Amino acid sequence: MLVIEKLRKNFGTRCAVKDISFSVGKGETVGLLGPNGAGKTTTIAMICGIAKADAGRVTLDGAAITPESRALKQRVGLVPQDLALYEELSAWANIELFGGLYGITGALLEQRGTAALQLVGLADRRREAIRNFSGGMKRRVNIACALLHDPDLIVLDEPTVGVDPQSRNAIFENIEILKRQGKTLIYTTHYMEEAERLCDRLVIMDRGEIVANDTIAGLYAQLPVRRDAVIELSGDGANDALIQELAARFGKQFQVQQRGAKLDDVFMRLTGHALRDASDTGESP
């Protein structure tokens, strides 16, 4: 459905996105991951027709998306990382504006706006000003506003930033509903557990390049099997042979607590531990 071919974007002399290529199948949810300044937001801007690529192209069902391709933009919904809402206005006034931008008015707007607010659980708060909403509620309205024109492809740029666990879970459930509806999703996040829960496949970027593009299982396979053991000596009894042996060897009673490898480990292995600044990598602000 969505194909990105050798996409490049420069900001002055800095290259923010370096000839990246990947594709997203219909109904697939692809996570776009990377440290700060990896080029995720710039890539999203080109996918949504906000920014023009310096080289390469983005195609949706074979047609190139550019800032001028208005028909294709009608098929893409963007949930920006920053809250894209007028906080002085009510939830419904925002729905009316962003629906209107896509030509959705009248009865159709009423139907889709109500459905979108119902999806995010805010249909009964439609007349309230956004400024009175909690951070989580604002994030949910932010998602609702991207759904009004019933897009085939929905791009969610860190939609759970700054929300509490309950609101995050509610947003996950909203996204899972969209997945079940067959929508194609691109999801960027810094939280590995979100990617693990929601995404079918992950594209990991670093310094403007793709460093991994695989399913979650495939990514795990890249890690050597490893198990860390944290051994705490305590007064409790234990019957495991190893523990017995260790107990015999150490002459004391102790307890073993184990944990498996996590996606965080894969991510850190691929992108390293060094801190990143946007200015180092050419990422647009």
Place this chain on the structure above:
Amino acid sequence: MNGNAIAALIRNDIRLYLSDRRAMVVGILVPILIAAFFGYVFGGLGSKKEAGRIPVAVVDEDQSVISRAIVQDLQQDSTLSLQPLARAAAADKVRAGAIDAAVILPSGFGAQSTRALFTGENKSVIELLVDPSKATSAQVVQGLLAQHAMQQISKEAFGGATGARTMDGFLGTLGEPRAGESADRTELRDLLRSVRRWNSHNAAGTANPGTGTANNSAGAGLSIPYTVSSRDMTARNNVPYNGYAHSFAGMSVQFILFAGIDAGVLLLLLRGRGIWQRIRSAPMHKSQFLFARATATMLISLFMLTAVYAVAMLVFGVRIDGSLPGFIAIAIAFCLLNACFGLMLATLGKSAPTARGLATMAVLLLVMLGGAWVPSFVFPGWLQQLSRLSPARWAVDGFDGMTWRGLPFDAAVMPTVVLLGSALLCLAIAIWRFRWEE
């Protein structure tokens, strides 16, 4: 063209404007208050009874019949607020700015001025102490002083005791007629004797021998030999001048331009927000976005103008005595200019605070040059010519023309064309400089 998107953006901008009720009320109330103040100061509803009197001191060091009469005349003059003072006190008050001027009638003024009336020599010197910041007041005082002094001096010269003594002195100097004296000397003696006889008749209250009626004219002294009937050339139906009409035009123009700045700054602020990304990801061309922004700002400006003029008409008696279509044409052209000015500002500004500061300075300069604060006719000639480059001047003059001047539609054409031309220039710059991408 995506009409729904444009309508949605326009509706949204108007909603945003209406959502901040306090800002909206302040935006309308402030120009009304300032216009009411300036309108009152510059003539109000045309009544002259409220006009301020000029505070002046008089120092009568002569205490003669003439000087006392002049002081009395000045006290009765409705233009002045006169207070008799000693010289030092008067000087201190002028220096402190408590009064605009002080008139000092020196000792010997009465006798000296009566004599100088005939001889033109040894004129008495009246000192006029002036606050340099009130030069116009000083000129008014000088004119009134000349009027009252001439009247009292001539009255005393031709009918009073001082005048009689002066003439007796002259006649004594001339002596009796002698053979061979010059014709001028003879004629002067005859003139002075005739005047003395005339004065004697008047003093005795005799009837005018020529007319048989009581003669009071000689006792009145010389007065200005004409009266002036002034008429305000305002609307075609000759309604009185309403000072509020000009001040409301000026303040409307100024504060609507400020609203244009706000619209531009809001657009600048929008650039850094997620809303900007979402709008840019929508299927609309930048020209549609600019059109929607301009239309919304124009409608908001028209609303403000209508609200301000509604109060001006209902409370302050401002009337559109000229062409109503002309007024509407100028109003639409000006509000369109304001919208395009806001767009231009948003495309030229690098940051919101800098853009706001520079634009505020530019607007204040434009409206002051445009005569919004004080009428442009008080400017020097070169500045009046320069002020014609300011669209604010055309707007203010246009509104003046359609209100208190009562001019026909023809007079609205040129201001409308200039305002529309300025709007197109701002729009062209805005389109040229506008960038979707950050």
